[in-house]
Amino acid sequence: MRKRFIAGAVCPKCQAKDTLALWRENNVEVVECVQCGHQMREADKQVRDQVRTNEQVIGVFHPE
Template identity: 75%
Template sequence: MSQRKRFIAGAVCPACKAQDSMAMWRENSVDVVECVKCGHQMREADKAVREHVRKEEQVIGIFHPD
């Protein structure tokens, strides 16, 4: 089953600087934000998931569209 992607109004891609090109969806309790123009992706896990991440692993921070 594919996830429905939602666009983030007014968001600007940090990679290519395109506006209104950022789509968001959830994959396995992880929020995924992707630019549909250049493919740049950012991921953020839920707090419950982050608590199980080992110290040597990294989870990308929360995406805040400006």
């Protein structure tokens, strides 16, 4: 299971920076904060916005 850290992302729960790891689980993108364990899924609009915002910054996401 590959996990990638989202550079510059801030956890919406504990406000920690650079603690959000992202990976795919059953074709769903999962984001988890390694600091507080807060977990979000792609279906969550907040996650989508966060990923979209950061994907251009780190450039590890595939364009649609």
